[in-house]
Amino acid sequence: MKKLFVGSLPPSTTEESLQALFSEFGTVRSIKLVKDLFSGTCKGFGFLEMEGHEARAAIAGLDGKSFEGNFLKVKFEEEKGRGQKGRRR
Numbered sequence: 906m907k908k909l910f911v912g913s914l915p916p917s918t919t920e921e922s923l924q925a926l927f928s929e930f931g932t933v934r935s936i937k938l939v940k941d942l943f944s945g946t947c948k949g950f951g952f953l954e955m956e957g958h959e960a961r962a963a964i965a966g967l968d969g970k971s972f973e974g975n976f977l978k979v980k981f982e983e984e985k986g987r988g989q990k991g992r993r994r
Contacts, residue, residue: 906934907981909960910950911950911977912978914947914949914951914975916946917947930959930963931959932955933953934954936953937951964980967979
């Protein structure tokens with residue numbers, strides 16, 4: 906199972922629209938769309954999980970593709986460095 910980062914999403918993006926977009930490359934196991942706490946709109950990025958070969962196909966097919974007026978950024982989620990807790994420096 907691979908976790909993908911999806912960036913440059915428009916505010917109108919829903920989990921359903923992301924599911925439909927990525928499902929043509931394989932089974933989407935989970936979706937976490939990051940939303941604004943007050944308005945409930947998409948903050949422009951999210952994460953999803955797919956099998957490894959399906960995730961690679963999705964990156965190849967969707968990275969740089971236009972989606973609702975924005976050009977998507979799709980890549981494997983970067984692991985945080987060991988020993989770091991995600992704090993700002």
